[in-house]
Amino acid sequence: MIKTQDLTKVYGQLRAIDNLTLELDDGDLFGYIGPNGSGKTTTMRILATLLQPTWGEAYVCDYSIYTHPKEIRRLIGYMPDFFGVYDDMKVIEYLEFFAAAYRIKGPARRKKCQEMLELVDLAYKRDALVTSLSRGMTQRLGLARVLLHDPQVLLLDEPASGLDPRARIEIRRLLKQLRNMGKTIMVSSHILPELADICNKVGIIERGELLVSAEVADVMRRVRQQPLLKIGIVGDAEAAAKVLEDHDLVDRVELRDGHLYATLVQGTEDYSDLPTLLIHSGFKLTTFVEDEVNLETAFMALTQGITA
Numbered sequence: 653m654i655k656t657q658d659l660t661k662v663y664g665q666l667r668a669i670d671n672l673t674l675e676l677d678d679g680d681l682f683g684y685i686g687p688n689g690s691g692k693t694t695t696m697r698i699l700a701t702l703l704q705p706t707w708g709e710a711y712v713c714d715y716s717i718y719t720h721p722k723e724i725r726r727l728i729g730y731m732p733d734f735f736g737v738y739d740d741m742k743v744i745e746y747l748e749f750f751a752a753a754y755r756i757k758g759p760a761r762r763k764k765c766q767e768m769l770e771l772v773d774l775a776y777k778r779d780a781l782v783t784s785l786s787r788g789m790t791q792r793l794g795l796a797r798v799l800l801h802d803p804q805v806l807l808l809d810e811p812a813s814g815l816d817p818r819a820r821i822e823i824r825r826l827l828k829q830l831r832n833m834g835k836t837i838m839v840s841s842h843i844l845p846e847l848a849d850i851c852n853k854v855g856i857i858e859r860g861e862l863l864v865s866a867e868v869a870d871v872m873r874r875v876r877q878q879p880l881l882k883i884g885i886v887g888d889a890e891a892a893a894k895v896l897e898d899h900d901l902v903d904r905v906e907l908r909d910g911h912l913y914a915t916l917v918q919g920t921e922d923y924s925d926l927p928t929l930l931i932h933s934g935f936k937l938t939t940f941v942e943d944e945v946n947l948e949t950a951f952m953a954l955t956q957g958i959t960a
Contacts, residue, residue: 653678653805653836654699659708661694661860668694670860671708676838676853681831683847683868684840685951686857692840693733695857696807699838700730713804729798733810737790739783743774746782747796754801768796772826788819795826806830808839824850848947858955871950878903879920883912884939885930892935899929911939 654676661668669691676682684692697703699712701721710717712724738746747765756764769775772792777785785793791811798806811827812820827850831837841847847854848868855865864871885892889912893905896914901923906913916923927940 653680654682654710654712654838656695656699656710657708659695659698659710660706661691661698661703662706667860669698669705669857672857672860672862674855674862674865676836678836679831679834680853681827681837681839681851683851683854683947684838684857685847685854685947686840687955690857691860692857693809694860696730696732696809696838696840699724700728700807701725702730726801727803728805728807729801729803730807731794731798731809731811733813735794737782737793739781741782742779743769743782743785743793744778746793747800750797751800756800764800765796768799771799771829772796773822786819788815788822791815791819791823792826795823799830804836806835806837806839808837810840812841854947856951856954863954868947871947872944874950874954878918879916879923880943881912881914881916881923881926882939882941882943883914883930884910884937885912886936886938888935892930892933895930895933895935896926899926901926913943 654674656672656674659672660670672691672695684695686692694703698705698717699710701717701724705717713727715723715727717724738749741749744765747768748761751761751765766775766778769778772795774789774792774796777789782790782793795808795811808827812823815823827837827839831850839847839851851868853866854868854871856863856871864874866874883892883896889907893907893912896902896905896912901916901920903915903917905915914926927937930937
């Protein structure tokens with residue numbers, strides 16, 4: 653659905669993106685992560701055919717950005733971080749204006765605009781002035797606008813930027829709904845835990861270089877190759893730690909925050925005998941879980957915080 657090969661954009665001595673190669677399949681919800689200035693927006697502008705790369709190739713829905721930009725624009729919905737709205741228009745007028753630009757005519761135009769307002773939960777604001785909308789409502793209106801022509805691909809640049817917690821939850825719910833509708837979505841964001849919750853794939857970019865692009869679970873495994881167990885013990889935790897340290901699967905054990913953290917030998921997949929060992933040694937367990945890596949941990953481990 654989206655494919656780039658050695659995509660590069662150079663501004664003088666600065667490489668905004670450097671030999672970017674990635675691939676998104678039909679129906680993917682791809683979280684594009686990176687520090688400010690890392691190249692996320694540049695990538696999206698190139699895919700939206702709003703910016704020419706210095707070299708490299710990109711395809712959207714099998715169309716080249718060089719030879720078929722008009723076809724690509726018919727198939728995508730691009731929503732920048734900040735976009736202009738017409739403050740003297742009502743919400744329904746704003747959508748009808750853009751629906752007309754998409755050549756949606758007659759009764760079908762009003763019907764389509766109403767459907768999009770219902771999808772983004774703004775139907776009750778249809779006759780309100782755009783200038784009266786909150787930041788979160790304006791973002792949802794922007795989503796409604798880019799969905800008017802039923803695009804196959806959505807390029808959403810920081811759709812949750814500046815939103816309060818409730819508005820972020822609403823945007824997340826909407827993105828899940830759009831994916832269930834079969835849309836292929838590339839979304840950039842700094843709200844990393846929420847991306848992990850809704851995305852099936854993530855890409856991490858820094859200084860224009862794509863460090864990793866994979867399924868979320870694969871990224872987590874890449875960051876932590878040694879499983880980490882969080883264990884709650886009733887009784888002598890230090891004695892329990894000693895029992896664990898003597899086991900072949902255990903690399904090291906730490907006691908912190910009232911729990912034991914056992915780092916296992918690299919490549920360990922089956923550690924089911926460890927809780928049995930502790931119980932047979934006379935210890936009672938209140939907690940025994942694998943401490944999962946979250947997307948924030950992965951991001952910090954893979955990046956250095958350096959921008960282009």
